[in-house]
Amino acid sequence: MPDPALATAHAAVAHDLHGRWDDLLDAALTYRTWWLTEWPAGGPYVPGLLAQDVQEAVHAGADPLWPLCPTCRDHALFVEPDLGADSFWVCHRTGLPVAEVGKLPG
Numbered sequence: 001m002p003d004p005a006l007a008t009a010h011a012a013v014a015h016d017l018h019g020r021w022d023d024l025l026d027a028a029l030t031y032r033t034w035w036l037t038e039w040p041a042g043g044p045y046v047p048g049l050l051a052q053d054v055q056e057a058v059h060a061g062a063d064p065l066w067p068l069c070p071t072c073r074d075h076a077l078f079v080e081p082d083l084g085a086d087s088f089w090v091c092h093r094t095g096l097p098v099a100e101v102g103k104l105p106g
């Protein structure tokens, strides 16, 4: 079984991906598994970091607008805080949180 922090992060980001780009998620999870062994206290940060890792990979190869801002519909949301617990997808234009990482509407 993976570390509970990794399992939580994986479930959250898998939800937000709505079944797409499993390969990118798996690669990011492998990296964060290593990262967490180097920084065991970083567990609460893993969902936000994993979401950012996956977003970077999706932007590079698949969809530069994932996840699409449901308000503006012309840009991607981003994760705040960069490094912290309780991460949210945020619209940079309004500055408002849209959804918790792992709770992005379909």
Ligand SMILES: [Zn+2]
Binding pocket: 069, 070, 071, 072, 073, 075, 091, 092, 093, 094
């Ligand atoms: Zn927006």
